[in-house]
Amino acid sequence: MDQSRFVPPPAFFAAVLALIFVVSFTWQSNSAVSKPTSSASTTATSTNTAASVSTGKESKLIPRSVLFGNPQKASARISPNGKWLSYLAPLEGILNVWVAPADDLEAAKPVTHDKVRDIRGHSWAYDGTHILYTQDTEGDENWHVYATNVETGTTKDLTPVENVHARILGTSQKFPSEILVGLNDRNPQLHDIYRVNIDTGESTLIQENQGFVAYITDDDYRVRFAFTFTPDGGQLLLEPKVADQTGADAEWEPFMTTGPEDAMTTGPAGFDKTGTVLYIQDSRDRDTGGLFAINLANNETKLVAEDPRADVGELIVHPTEQTIQAVGFTYSRREWKILDDSIKPDLDYLETVEDGELIVTSRTLDDKHWTVAFLLDNGPLKFYLYDRDNKQCQFLFSSRDDLDDYQLAMMHTPVIKSRDGLNLVSYLTLPEGSDPDGDGRPDQAVPMVLDVHGGPWARDDWGYNSTHQWLANRGYAVLSVNYRGSTGFGKNFINAANGEWAGKMHDDLIDAVNWAVDQGIAQRDKVAIMGGSYGGYATLVGLTFTPDFFACGVDIVGPSSLVTLLQNVPPYWIPIMPVMNVRVGEVETEEGRAALLEKSPLKLVDQIERPLLIGQGANDPRVTQLEADQIVEAMQAKNIPVTYVLYPDEGHGFSGEHNRMSFNAVTEAFLGEYLGGRVEPIGDDFEDASLHVPAGAENLAGLAEALAADRLKMPPQDEQAE
Numbered sequence: 001m002d003q004s005r006f007v008p009p010p011a012f013f014a015a016v017l018a019l020i021f022v023v024s025f026t027w028q029s030n031s032a033v034s035k036p037t038s039s040a041s042t043t044a045t046s047t048n049t050a051a052s053v054s055t056g057k058e059s060k061l062i063p064r065s066v067l068f069g070n071p072q073k074a075s076a077r078i079s080p081n082g083k084w085l086s087y088l089a090p091l092e093g094i095l096n097v098w099v100a101p102a103d104d105l106e107a108a109k110p111v112t113h114d115k116v117r118d119i120r121g122h123s124w125a126y127d128g129t130h131i132l133y134t135q136d137t138e139g140d141e142n143w144h145v146y147a148t149n150v151e152t153g154t155t156k157d158l159t160p161v162e163n164v165h166a167r168i169l170g171t172s173q174k175f176p177s178e179i180l181v182g183l184n185d186r187n188p189q190l191h192d193i194y195r196v197n198i199d200t201g202e203s204t205l206i207q208e209n210q211g212f213v214a215y216i217t218d219d220d221y222r223v224r225f226a227f228t229f230t231p232d233g234g235q236l237l238l239e240p241k242v243a244d245q246t247g248a249d250a251e252w253e254p255f256m257t258t259g260p261e262d263a264m265t266t267g268p269a270g271f272d273k274t275g276t277v278l279y280i281q282d283s284r285d286r287d288t289g290g291l292f293a294i295n296l297a298n299n300e301t302k303l304v305a306e307d308p309r310a311d312v313g314e315l316i317v318h319p320t321e322q323t324i325q326a327v328g329f330t331y332s333r334r335e336w337k338i339l340d341d342s343i344k345p346d347l348d349y350l351e352t353v354e355d356g357e358l359i360v361t362s363r364t365l366d367d368k369h370w371t372v373a374f375l376l377d378n379g380p381l382k383f384y385l386y387d388r389d390n391k392q393c394q395f396l397f398s399s400r401d402d403l404d405d406y407q408l409a410m411m412h413t414p415v416i417k418s419r420d421g422l423n424l425v426s427y428l429t430l431p432e433g434s435d436p437d438g439d440g441r442p443d444q445a446v447p448m449v450l451d452v453h454g455g456p457w458a459r460d461d462w463g464y465n466s467t468h469q470w471l472a473n474r475g476y477a478v479l480s481v482n483y484r485g486s487t488g489f490g491k492n493f494i495n496a497a498n499g500e501w502a503g504k505m506h507d508d509l510i511d512a513v514n515w516a517v518d519q520g521i522a523q524r525d526k527v528a529i530m531g532g533s534y535g536g537y538a539t540l541v542g543l544t545f546t547p548d549f550f551a552c553g554v555d556i557v558g559p560s561s562l563v564t565l566l567q568n569v570p571p572y573w574i575p576i577m578p579v580m581n582v583r584v585g586e587v588e589t590e591e592g593r594a595a596l597l598e599k600s601p602l603k604l605v606d607q608i609e610r611p612l613l614i615g616q617g618a619n620d621p622r623v624t625q626l627e628a629d630q631i632v633e634a635m636q637a638k639n640i641p642v643t644y645v646l647y648p649d650e651g652h653g654f655s656g657e658h659n660r661m662s663f664n665a666v667t668e669a670f671l672g673e674y675l676g677g678r679v680e681p682i683g684d685d686f687e688d689a690s691l692h693v694p695a696g697a698e699n700l701a702g703l704a705e706a707l708a709a710d711r712l713k714m715p716p717q718d719e720q721a722e
Contacts, residue, residue: 061473071088077361096112111155118656118657126172130148138648143159144157149199158179189575191214212228236254266280270317279292310330313488318367353393360372420504425489426480431477448477449478449528450512450528450550451530456483470664485497498583528554531556545604551675554615557628559627561601617654619651642699648690669703
């Protein structure tokens with residue numbers, strides 16, 4: 001129905017690995033399909049040339065509620081039959097799905113009624129009547145798949161099994177009332193494939209998992225390939241000996257073998273309409289992953305699209321013909337390579353609607369209407385309904401119209417050289433008014449926050465970023481760096497990170513900070529490091545391996561020991577452990593554990609000399625609470641101050657609006673104390689949040705008082721002692 005129907009690596013790889021150490025806290029969309037842009041510079045200069053000048057809006061303190069509250073509306077989708085428009089919006093403070101007739105958005109009504117946890121994404125079933133979405137409980141990632149009938153308002157749990165991890169694996173216009181679901185109810189390590197009727201909830205097992213990481217299915221719901229990792233961290237794609245074999249007794253034979261050096265940049269991306277052509281991303285015998293088409297009848301392979309600087313990104317695919325119409329490649333900014341000239345007039349017209357990067361979010365089956373969004377760096381997402389026949393766009397809504405009251409900063413795109421010559425594509429936001437000529441250099445150096453992305457097999461992108469806007473508004477430069485191991489820049493860049501946790505990956509971050517200091521952007525003694533998941537680990541590494549480099553650090557759900565991290569993975573990660581052995585290190589051998597411990601901040605706790613704030617979700621299945629508890633306990637044993645904020649109803653990141661707001665309030669006060677930026681008082685940001693502070697409330701001015709005012713959310717003294 002839209003470009004998401006095809007999932008090219010590294011998106012496929014990331015889905016298989018469950019986005020290992022990626023964490024998201026805010027409503028921002030940087031994974032967008034964009035309009036064509038000019039090539040980015042490969043030197044450390046900004047591609048933003050417009051001056052940061054006043055537009056008449058006040059450069060005043062932007063409330064955290066505006067930056068981090070749930071969007072007013074988001075994720076516009078049109079049903080396949082063109083009858084309905086759907087979007088996410090709050091209902092009694094919780095994000096739910098709303099639906100309206102396609103020609104009357106004002107008649108929208110909520111069709112889901114979740115009262116506890118935000119619904120964070122949704123899609124349409126091909127019947128045009130059901131909304132599909134997934135939901136877990138308090139961040140435990142035991143996802144259930146739900147279907148809501150928009151005409152009756154009834155919601156059905158399609159996977160009503162406790163303590164399992166469900167996934168939507170496939171939808172097909174050939175079977176509009178059925179979907180494919182992966183469920184690990186039989187074996188926690190493996191997902192079997194079920195064909196589920198979304199009207200009745202009835203399910204039928206079509207593939208019992210024989211020990212593979214994943215299966216590849218086509219639009220006929222045939223299991224065409226099986227996917228697994230080899231012991232050395234490579235990939236093996238297998239096919240059943242019988243072409244239409246879908247049963248549990250299939251015998252498999254190798255179809256394509258990929259070595260570990262190409263495993264993260266090579267893999268399947270989908271089939272054509274006939275099911276006889278397999279599209280793959282392939283980096284074998286090259287650096288970047290290009291898009292190739294394999295004719296399965298004769299195994300002939302044809303190059304479809306490539307870019308020497310970037311791997312295949314998003315694909316725009318015709319909703320019924322399954323032809324690939326355009327391929328997105330993202331270096332600093334996303335660029336289109338159009339393969340089907342029939343959509344060129346559409347993209348040319350849409351380019352005139354808004355000065356931002358285009359996202360095609362859905363298309364009707366007759367392809368007459370699209371929902372599109374435009375991603376800006378200095379404004380909210382804007383959603384439109386596009387009429388192809390008449391080449392007209394109808395504005396639907398922006399994600400936050402209250403942002404219009406404030407002056408937002410532009411995002412610059414420097415490319416920084418590492419000490420060993422790698423290009424580190426980065427994103428820089430400066431405080432409003434600090435850079436009058438808009439060249440990406442403030443008139444005077446300012447305090448800076450290094451914001452490290454999770455993954456590490458993910459990347460930062462250009463576009464509206466709540467964290468960047470927040471911190472820039474408080475007076476800080478904000479720098480995000482695609483350090484080695486980040487995805488999208490070819491296999492050599494990813495492989496350069498193998499075994500380099502706390503090594504060259506950290507050197508890249510240090511090099512980026514030194515560049516910012518040398519360029520007159522950052523004050524040498526006022527640089528903070530912060531991040532979530534792998535970014536939290538990077539924060540702990542920064543304060544232990546380079547203890548005098550950063551002024552302070554904010555670690556959010558970051559692992560403190562690579563040994564305990566890999567010893568406590570979710571069961572469905574077990575099949576991917578060969579990858580972790582290659583990329584991170586082996587935990588099964590004594591020698592491997594010793595090497596992992598050498599890269600673990602927990603071992604160097606006594607080196608910490610700068611202030612540290614830690615945030616953790618108690619239900620995190622990826623980076624468990626143990627990771628925060630053990631480093632806090634070690635620091636307390638050595639009388640090293642630390643402030644520890646714990647959320648009993650959160651997992652890998654802070655999904656709940658009130659929890660997100662409360663932690664950002666603590667973070668802002670923390671950064672204000674040690675970097676000197678502007679601070680919005682905590683106010684009522686703790687109201688309705690579940691935060692507890694097991695340690696260190698007294699280390700941050702005003703925190704203990706705010707907790708006391710909010711019903712004493714500090715635990716009793718005896719609990720703190722434990």
